[in-house]
Amino acid sequence: MSSLKHVGPLTVEVTPGRPEQGDTPAVSAVYRNVAAAEKFTTTVDGSTTLYEIFKASAEKHADQKCLGWRPRGSDGKCGPYKWLTYKETQDKAYSLAAALQKLGFEPHDKLGIYSSNNVEHMLTLKAVDVISAVVVPIYDSLGDTAVEYIVGHAEVRAIVVEEKKVSQLAKVANGISKLVRDVIVIGEPGSEAAPLRDAGIEVHGFAALVDGASASDVAPHPPAPSHHACIMYTSGTTGTPKGVGHIPVTHDDSTLSYLTLAHIFGRVVEEFALSRGASIGYWQGDVKALMDDLKELRPTLFIAVPRILERVADGVRKKVAAGPALSRVLFNAAFTAKRLLLKTGLSHGLAGLGGDQVVFSRVRQAMGGRVRFIVSGGAPLSPEVEDFANVALAPVLQGYGLTETCAASFLMIPDPRLAYSVGPPLSANEFRLESVKELNYSAEDSPPKGEVCIRGPMLFQGYYKDEKKTKEDMDADGFFH
Structure with a gap:
């Protein structure tokens, strides 16, 4: 383990890259989460399905x-x-x-x-x-x-x-x-x-x-790990959502279910919550009543897509702007101070001492007052909205993934040093970058740039009844493009 090359707080290089060979583009080294440097995570506390x-x-x-x-x-x-x-x-x-x-x-x-x-x-x-x-x-x-x-x-x-x-x-x-x-x-x-x-x-x-x-x-007929669990359109997925272990969730936590279970992001989050003994409160089904559901449930984990966080941020800013002059001054001063401290790498708890208790506690009441983490996915989160959420609401953990990769292939940890990124890979997959000449992306640059290619047990089994499309998106080394 000591000989591994670290390229981030939790990311290591496990195999070297490969230069361009004829029509075959260059690829970077293969990277994994340090926890999976020698072996992928393929179970959840010993369970395989x-x-x-x-x-x-x-x-x-x-x-x-x-x-x-x-x-x-x-x-x-x-x-x-x-x-x-x-x-x-x-x-x-x-x-x-x-x-x-x-x-x-x-x-x-x-x-x-x-x-x-x-x-x-x-x-x-x-x-x-x-x-x-x-x-x-x-x-x-x-x-x-x-x-x-x-x-x-x-x-x-x-x-x-x-x-x-x-x-x-x-x-x-x-x-x-x-x-x-x-x-x-x-x-x-x-x-x-x-x-x-x-x-x-x-x-x-x-x-x-x-x-x-x-x-x-009932006569139980438990599935095997290789059996299909779900077929999602336009993409397919199978198996067990694994490796969302960056989020410290326990049986004392709760989350609000409103992001459709027909999409992999919402499904994986809820399966993860159930794996930890957490509780799931379902919304009324009306986006206009979402804030009312949040206040009633008072969740500790809030799952969001960027547009939801943008609406929350805009709503708070409008209330602050319409409030008394002294309140505006206090809010802006506390916001600026905490944002600067977070940018130095200070932890969320220390950076928010004083401001969290005196200024931002009222803002957090809009989401029930107990949210410990916000997980954002589905689209890129703008730095401005990420800053707002980190300062005034709760630490934001941004992720990246696709239906084909069982949602989050990468997920931040609550560390300000990883702000504006999607964090390290999860422990059930690995990735490499492949050169894209048309975009002037070279996997041989330092740092490498290119198309993100993912491999590991979190990948789907293939497109249902579409072997041709599956072969198009999976290369000879087993990486999904």
Whole structure:
């Protein structure tokens, strides 16, 4: 280990680069997280699949809060969060798995989910793991044609759909009826489901299915690590989300679920939270009520995309600008001082002494007042917004990755010295840079520049039913481009 060349606080060079050879571009050295210098991380506390990970969490954190939602009152307003414990979540997932088996579901059958984030969505994901089936998310933003294409291409056997999406699904009832035998409605299957029934599709209520089965009725068929867990469009992924270990999360932490579970970023974060015994509170489904959900849940881990943080920053700046002159002076002075201290490399805790308690505590109340870390992904975060969040809200951990690389391939640690970067690689992948002549990027420069190529157990198995595209994006050395 001592002979390894460090190229960052947590990044080491494991094999040398290769010069340009004819038409083959030059590549840089291969880099890994220092924790994976000799061997990749391929398990989570000894577990190798999502099924094993949640089973272990349910045993260890049985009575801890797991999944939460806000019941809506007769006045239409949402009340405080209600919770399922880990044991209750596991029991309901097993009951749903038993119900799916009664409907004829077999291992490796495909189950579509056409729903925004909610407790039932996660229960479905956990139920599918129990019987080694495959989840096929259907994005909320996709139109009728795309829904029909996904169902046909993935050969979806059944679909779980939230009540407000039933009418959309019904539009393609005839087109999907050759494959889809059952539709399970989160809510009440009303008259909107008539076209589905007319097409010969059985329609069930989610709650009735779960209540009508017992956890003891299921015959578990645990998946192997090589089995597909999920097929995501336009990209595919498989296996266990691994290596988000830079974030110190425990059973005392909580996060708000609002970034769609149909995308890999939201899915991986929630699976990681469950692996640590943390609790997940689901939003109302309305972006205008997001801040209300944050205040009610008071999460300790906030997952965001840049546009959300931009809105928060703009809102705070407008309030400060409209406030008393003395408040503006205090805020700006505290902001400038903390930002300068962070740029010297001082830790967040020391840089914020005084200012955090006196000035920024009010700002943080807008997000519940307990956020310890903000994880940002999905797009680059501007330095201005990153500075604002680091100073006034909580340490920002920016990451980089793709659906094909199981979301975050790189993730910052809460260290001001790594500001404005995506941090080191995670411990389940490695990367190298490949020269791109058209852009004047050379992997032989110091430091090297080029296309980021990633390899390791976090990679997807390939594009579903598209071997040609898979071969185009994977080189002979096994790196994804």
